[in-house]
Amino acid sequence: MTHLSMEALVGLRGAGLEPGDAAAREHLEGCALCREELERLHQRVARLKALPALRPSRDRWIGVRDRVRTERRRHRARFTGLAGLAAAASVALAVGVSSLVQSGALGQPDAGLGRSEIEQAMVHSRALESALDRLDPESRVLDGRTAGITQELEDRIARVDRELEMAELMERQARDAELLKLWRERVGLLDALVDVHVTRASHVGL
Amino acid sequence: MESYILSDAESVVARARRGDEAALEALYRAFEVPVYHLARRICRTTEDAEDVLQETFFEVCRSIGRYREEGSLWGWIRTIAASKALMRLRRNKYRDTDELHDELVGQRKEETHLRMDLEAALERLPEVSRAVVWLHDVEGYTHDEIGGMMGKTPSFSKSQLARAHARLRRWLGEEVLA
Numbered sequence: 373m374t375h376l377s378m379e380a381l382v383g384l385r386g387a388g389l390e391p392g393d394a395a396a397r398e399h400l401e402g403c404a405l406c407r408e409e410l411e412r413l414h415q416r417v418a419r420l421k422a423l424p425a426l427r428p429s430r431d432r433w434i435g436v437r438d439r440v441r442t443e444r445r446r447h448r449a450r451f452t453g454l455a456g457l458a459a460a461a462s463v464a465l466a467v468g469v470s471s472l473v474q475s476g477a478l479g480q481p482d483a484g485l486g487r488s489e490i491e492q493a494m495v496h497s498r499a500l501e502s503a504l505d506r507l508d509p510e511s512r513v514l515d516g517r518t519a520g521i522t523q524e525l526e527d528r529i530a531r532v533d534r535e536l537e538m539a540e541l542m543e544r545q546a547r548d549a550e551l552l553k554l555w556r557e558r559v560g561l562l563d564a565l566v567d568v569h570v571t572r573a574s575h576v577g578l
Numbered sequence: 579m580e581s582y583i584l585s586d587a588e589s590v591v592a593r594a595r596r597g598d599e600a601a602l603e604a605l606y607r608a609f610e611v612p613v614y615h616l617a618r619r620i621c622r623t624t625e626d627a628e629d630v631l632q633e634t635f636f637e638v639c640r641s642i643g644r645y646r647e648e649g650s651l652w653g654w655i656r657t658i659a660a661s662k663a664l665m666r667l668r669r670n671k672y673r674d675t676d677e678l679h680d681e682l683v684g685q686r687k688e689e690t691h692l693r694m695d696l697e698a699a700l701e702r703l704p705e706v707s708r709a710v711v712w713l714h715d716v717e718g719y720t721h722d723e724i725g726g727m728m729g730k731t732p733s734f735s736k737s738q739l740a741r742a743h744a745r746l747r748r749w750l751g752e753e754v755l756a
Contacts, residue, residue, distance in 0.1 A: 377740070378740040378741075378743050378744045378747075379736065379737065379740035381740075381743075382736070382739050382740045382743060383736070412747065412752050413743060413747075416696070416743070416746060416747070416750070416752070417715045417716075419696050420696065420700070420711070420712075420715050420716050421715070421716050423696065423697060423700075425611050425612070425615045426611075426614060426615045426618045426619070426627075427611055427614060427615075428610065428611075428614045428624075428627070428628050428631055429624065429628075430628060432610075432628055432631050432632040432635070433603055433606050433607075433610075433635075435632050436602075436606060436632055436635045436636050436639065437599065437602070437603070439632075439636050440599075440602070440636065440639045440640070443640070444597075
């Protein structure tokens with residue numbers, strides 16, 4: 373006599389009727405060994421459920437709380453930093469345009485191209501920030517090397533942000549060139565940061 | 579379970595949604611043990627399980643605003659915990675496949691007919707099989723749900739469960755002689 377396989381016995385515990393279940397139940401009615409096997413299976417599952425609860429050896433709440441606080445700070449800094457930088461850059465551009473109007477230099481192609489490029493870089497930077505937020509990097513577990521790279525990129529972005537603030541104090545001509553250089557640098561760093569997280573996400577299938 | 583350990587769940591969740599740190603900690607204290615228990619049953623080491631515990635509650639704190647109260651709070655947290663634990667297994671790249679497991683630790687002990695207790699036998703299962711056993715038999719997830727969480731088919735979950743029970747039966751000395 374062929375007895376029920378473990379797969380068939382496990383299937384009999386399911387809520388729905390699977391193909392083959394009817395035949396398995398019919399076999400079960402006439403086979404004491406398989407009934408005993410199914411009963412052992414039920415008992416094993418009951419014993420699994422009754423295993424004592426395991427408790428962590430360390431309190432991890434402080435770690436959770438600190439990460440939540442760090443993320444909130446970072447989120448606020450990113451938001452206010454971006455808003456502040458965007459506002460400052462707009463003011464700088466407005467002042468620049470005003471100065472150009474007064475000096476009659478508005479028609480110069482180089483100046484127009486510089487402002488347009490700054491605006492493009494700012495738009496690109498905002499788009500990358502949004503892409504980064506969608507990737508939700510805070511929720512991912514990073515290995516040590518990747519975490520080191522992202523930390524370095526974030527530090528460099530923070531440095532560029534500080535330099536952008538300083539650039540606002542410069543004379544107009546030098547300021548536009550510096551702003552353009554820094555916004556481009558910021559875009560490059562953000563691009564690299566997005567790449568790191570995209571690569572990491574696709575590598576581990578998260 | 580949750581009504582026992584978090585009787586004022588509605589108000590705690592409402593405060594947690596507003597970012598109240600005390601409420602977030604209350605959630606942690608209420609569900610710390612069941613989350614760790616689930617994580618430890620799935621993960622290989624206590625360190626991995628503790629990391630999953632921390633990852634789970636970090637996610638809970640960030641996403642509590644998205645909890646819609648359609649299911650139970652524990653059900654929502656448990657799904658996050660299970661996903662994080664399975665993510666941890668994937669991160670370890672299923673290093674403990676059935677084949678590797680048999681090759682490394684299985685054959686010698688199986689030949690000795692060594693009777694083990696359930697805890698030790700469960701611990702000895704390959705990681706994926708152990709995760710399926712725990713999620714299906716103890717936590718009550720369906721094969722469809724487990725397959726979805728693991729990025730596999732329901733059939734994969736079913737066959738893992740059957741193989742795991744065959745092993746447990748053998749290791750526990752429960753085989754019925756026909």
